Amino acid sequence: MNGYNFAYLDEQTKRMIRRALLKAVAIPGHQIPFGSREMPLPYGWGTGGIQVTAAVLGPDDTLKVIDQGADDTTNAVSIRRFFARTAGVATTTHTAEASVIQTRHRIPEQALREDQIIVYQVPQPEPLSKLEPSRAETRRMHGLAEYGLMHVKLYEDITRYGHVSISYDYPVMVGGRYLMSPSPLPAFDNPKMDMMPALQLFGAGREKRLYAIPPYTRVTSLDFDDHPFRTTRAPHACGLCGARESYLDEVVTDDRGGRLFVCSDTDYCETRRAEGHVGTELAV
Amino acid sequence: MTQSAHDETLLSARGLNLRFGNVIALDNVDAELWPGEVLAIVGESGSGKTTLLNVLSGRMAPQSGVVWYRDAQGHLADVHAMSAPALRALHRSDWGFVHQNPRDNLRMGVTAGGNVGERLMAQGSRHYGNIRQEAIDWLAQVEIDASRVDHLPRTFSGGMLQRLQIARTLVTHPRLVFMDEPTGGLDVSVQARLLDLIRTLVRRLGIACVLVTHDLAVARLLAQRVMVMQAGRVVEAGLTDQVLDDPQHPYTQLLVSSVLSA
């Protein structure tokens, strides 16, 4: 393995991270500080997610890495190769074949199973960070479950725009107790987190926090009784596979305003096409 | 029978002592407050009146002495022995605190409606329409036009900010409100309006109030009882009109005779 310890980090570090993860699982949605290490890539590139993956990865695991739903973007490819090189684990682009999935900003369309772990990359773990600048105060608010301020933010959105304008990183309540940032997922993905059979782990390297949602935990998006949470997606079908329920990326195709909507989850789209589904772009 | 008047104090403090180094802030201070009454604490700068307010409201701990609060169920609690969560919850529900500078108690980046509705949301209100309507109702009660409900406090005058702070404080129908120089720093005409508002609201809602002021006229207008403080001690206390019209203590006599009238 070219002189690297398994999955790059030393055993003591991995043990420390696992201990923190145990705490996180014991207190769903609560941010646990951890000794985030210097990784061979700068902050903002997924160091938290990488450290969590490194801590839970074993030689028999199969790893999938996606970035905004795609396996083939630069970052996803980099991280996948990083673990291939330092841990020698098998890698895949198929959601159903993976035992560990590291993701930035999307949850796969394919429903996850009890024997899978999904690791999210988180830039800012504190859901109240934009509303309350003092970290000491936000810690107090979490400790006392004083979340009125977040509802004020939603109230203000409805006042200003007629609806809640948060389209990604939409705040959720975990287990009815902790307010959590799901990471910058589109609000569309929030419902997937509710009662998910897989273990969900979240790592923020720069902020040195991790948190977790154990399998089958209630996760609800904040809303008002008369303005309930609603998911939004572009009202199109995927141009490649024709899917009407997956989250879509909008792709600019030419300099004359041409656009194409395609599934953001590349594996999902490929799988559908392999099954014979065809979107308008590919129809002959 | 008049005996009932003595039964259930809402707040009572015994033997409060507090010093900051060599400076005596509170020297063996007692105080009592009954439901629905207004108690003014008057004195000049350095008298200890604001310190007393902070100790009574649990924001500052005394070095000795005790402050008892009787809740709506009649249970007595030692304010300084309460857990932090319990005290914070009390401040958000049964108690209110009106600061001299309204900016200390308002979110300047949140609309007037959001400011007033926050305490409701903190208590679990989850219906946007109802919250907004209640906010509008309260704004009306403090004479802020309903059209300002979606405006930011940045656009409000000093008097309006203070009235907004009061609405924000009263929205959960507190039984006890602490006020620290609520009219300090405001223009005289603005003061008059605010005082009238406070007077009306306190009476109509039956709120008990501990009011710190250096202005004897404010004490006379709003309070049934007054405590005069000097250098951390209560030098005189009693019926407001009696203390101000027939002051016994030399310091009270000095205070009363020093006030200019227009």
Added chain:
Amino acid sequence: MIMLQTENLSKNFLLHLQGGVRIDVLRGVDFDVRAGECVALAGPSGAGKTTLLRSLYGNYRAGGGAIRVRHEGAMVDIVTVSPRVVVEVRERTLGYVSQFLRVVPRVSALEIVADAARGMSHDAARRRAADMLNRLHIPTRLHGLPPATFSGGEQQRINLARGFIGSHPILLLDEPTASLDNANRDIVIAMILEAKAQGIAVVGIFHDTHVRDSVADRVFHVLPLQDAA
């Protein structure tokens, strides 16, 4: 039935700012008033009439002795009882009309009077207040104005309306007709007589001998202590 009585009442003023000079004003005052009667306090200027009246109201603190008020069936000593009880007594039993109206900014003449009404709805109180003001020749167009700019006589009439509307069992009046013309003076006399007929006990200082003779059943003389032998 005795409604208000003093026993051995004394009052002095200790002026700390004037080198601790002590002024004795009242000593050994024994005084009472019964339901339905009016007692006039008489005496030379500076003798202590207003001091006595204010002491009866609890506005001045007595130096010694007792001031007993029949409050809801029992005699309550204003001198020793807690401030909270005095507030109650003033609310329900003891009314007071001072010499000068204390003006509150923004509050209209009508509200000042209606505020003091007891045992009726706010609307009824406003109607009654309007009636009383009209009776005292405060025209309707002034009812909605704060009285800060009114004449002394107008302010005093508002003060009187405020004092009478409460129908307190005991009423203390300090120079009620001092700034009034004859017509209004006669109205006040009528109001005092009506109060007496309702069983209200009245104690008053009346400079105008005609008024005093019209309403008082007895005169209580307050003599200046310095002149006492």
